Amino acid sequence: LALAAVVLNKKPASPWGKTLERAVSLSPTIFPIAFAAITGRFFRIVGLFLAQRGARLGTLERLIGSQSLFAALERQFRLRGSYILGLSIILTWALSPLGGQSALRLLNTKPRFSTTNTTINYLPIEASYQTYLSTESGLQSNWPLFSSLYMTALTTARPLNDSTEDLFGNVRIPGLDVAGLNGNWATIDYSSQVDYTSLLGIAITGLPETGNATFSIRSRYFEIACSDLTYLTSTFNFFPGTGNATSGSGLSFAIEPVFRGDTPQLNFTLTSLSSAALTAGTSASCSLQSRDVESQIACSERQCRVNALRLSPVPASTWWKSEPNGPGNALTYLPYATVGSVHHGSVMGSSLTEQFLSSPSSDFQPNKFVNLSLTPIRDFEKRLEVVFNTFWQSTYWTDALAGNTSAGLHAGQWNSTTADTSQVHGLEYIPSGIFATLLVLISLFLLAEAVLGAVLIRLTIAPDILGYVASCARDSVFFEGAGGGSG
Numbered sequence: 390l391a392l393a394a395v396v397l398n399k400k401p402a403s404p405w406g407k408t409l410e411r412a413v414s415l416s417p418t419i420f421p422i423a424f425a426a427i428t429g430r431f432f433r434i435v436g437l438f439l440a441q442r443g444a445r446l447g448t449l450e451r452l453i454g455s456q457s458l459f460a461a462l463e464r465q466f467r468l469r470g471s472y473i474l475g476l477s478i479i480l481t482w483a484l485s486p487l488g489g490q491s492a493l494r495l496l497n498t499k500p501r502f503s504t505t506n507t508t509i510n511y512l513p514i515e516a517s518y519q520t521y522l523s524t525e526s527g528l529q530s531n532w533p534l535f536s537s538l539y540m541t542a543l544t545t546a547r548p549l550n551d552s553t554e555d556l557f558g559n560v561r562i563p564g565l566d567v568a569g570l571n572g573n574w575a576t577i578d579y580s581s582q583v584d585y586t587s588l589l590g591i592a593i594t595g596l597p598e599t600g601n602a603t604f605s606i607r608s609r610y611f612e613i614a615c616s617d618l619t620y621l622t623s624t625f626n627f628f629p630g631t632g633n634a635t636s637g638s639g640l641s642f643a644i645e646p647v648f649r650g651d652t653p654q655l656n657f658t659l660t661s662l663s664s665a666a667l668t669a670g671t672s673a674s675c676s677l678q679s680r681d682v683e684s685q686i687a688c689s690e691r692q693c694r695v696n697a698l699r700l701s702p703v704p705a706s707t708w709w710k711s712e713p714n715g716p717g718n719a720l721t722y723l724p725y726a727t728v729g730s731v732h733h734g735s736v737m738g739s740s741l742t743e744q745f746l747s748s749p750s751s752d753f754q755p756n757k758f759v760n761l762s763l764t765p766i767r768d769f770e771k772r773l774e775v776v777f778n779t780f781w782q783s784t785y786w787t788d789a790l791a792g793n794t795s796a797g798l799h800a801g802q803w804n805s806t807t808a809d810t811s812q813v814h815g816l817e818y819i820p821s822g823i824f825a826t827l828l829v830l831i832s833l834f835l836l837a838e839a840v841l842g843a844v845l846i847r848l849t850i851a852p853d854i855l856g857y858v859a860s861c862a863r864d865s866v867f868f869e870g871a872g873g874g875s876g
């Protein structure tokens with residue numbers, strides 16, 4: 390049985406293998422029976438052979454009476470002494486359950502994989518150049534499309550907080566702490582909290598329906614750093630030229646970008662009201678710059694996650710020249726993206742964005758104000774980073790991001806990469822080397838017992854009278870038997 394299992398190593402499932410599996414399933418029942426038949430008789434033959442040549446009664450009692458593991462234990466405790474012989478008999482009988490269980494665990498199966506290379510397409514960094522925020526007409530005509538996507542991502546953030554994919558199945562990119570990395574890969578530790586850069590992921594097409602795939606992609610996110618978070622307690626102007634919060638501008642939350650010139654960094658000021666009286670709020674001074682990263686992605690059955698990150702070895706493009714209006718417009722219009730940024734009569738409250746900045750697990754209650762100055766500044770800038778990247782991603786290729794990756798969509802514009810894929814093609818047999826070795830050794834031990842027993846029985850001329858009731862009664866004075874015979 391063990392040798393047959395070894396022959397099937399890494400062979401595909403077959404009718405012969407199924408037959409062997411059925412035999413293996415019966416082995417825990419058959420093996421102990423065969424073991425008891427051979428070993429029990431062997432001990433009787435050894436006992437009779439020794440009795441013929443003269444042996445101690447204790448030795449004969451152990452050999453003849455040890456017809457099972459528990460009988461061997463009982464004889465050892467009752468007779469004591471002869472510990473080497475007793476222990477040898479006990480260990481011999483202990484091989485019976487060990488052999489049966491080894492046979493049961495002899496043969497396993499696992500998926501049979503075939504490895505190939507395939508082309509994977511993913512959303513390119515350059516897709517952001519097509520943002521709806523580049524022009525006034527694009528902003529107005531597409532506002533319902535991307536603002537609804539942004540709000541959906543925001544309000545479903547809590548159940549997907551630790552998910553490696555967004556609600557559309559796009560793979561999310563974790564943040565990269567660049568300190569000390571020097572371009573080396575940083576492994577993502579999913580046993581602890583993972584901070585993602587966005588509630589939305591990178592759209593990917595061409596994944597196999599089944600099996601595994603590993604590949605690398607390049608992507609960009611914007612990193613935000615804030616220098617202060619100040620609580621304002623008096624009536625204040627939001628920004629020059631935008632009116633006063635108490636004079637009917639309708640704003641409870643606003644962001645003003647600062648002209649940056651020819652630099653990759655964009656500075657901005659964020660202001661948020663924290664009371665319906667319009668006399669208190671929070672002001673934050675922050676900066677934004679891009680971060681291009683390369684991600685190692687592993688997928689199993691179309692479920693993907695980033696396993697490692699590093700700074701992109703390809704120099705980042707001068708995005709502030711290629712898309713001069715996009716990020717600035719995104720900052721300006723971000724406060725308008727969620728309900729609550731404009732009050733109606735006496736009804737007013739913090740927007741969904743502000744409530745998320747206060748707490749990502751917010752229940753998003755209407756007519757509720759939050760005080761952002763109470764948020765630790767490092768938590769605030771991380772949440773603002775997530776909010777901005779989510780809003781920014783929602784403003785381009787929205788159809789692909791929302792799951793429409795059908796053939797022909799944005800044809801010729803996707804980035805491509807080669808993925809190592811492995812797919813399941815049935816099952817293959819994997820014998821256990823340890824249990825196969827144990828089963829072979831125990832089987833050889835049984836064979837040795839059988840051969841040695843056959844030799845000893847040929848060398849024994851004494852009649853086998855040990856252990857029978859009739860033998861005990863033959864010479865008893867209390868038994869009236871027929872004269873001249875034993876029966």
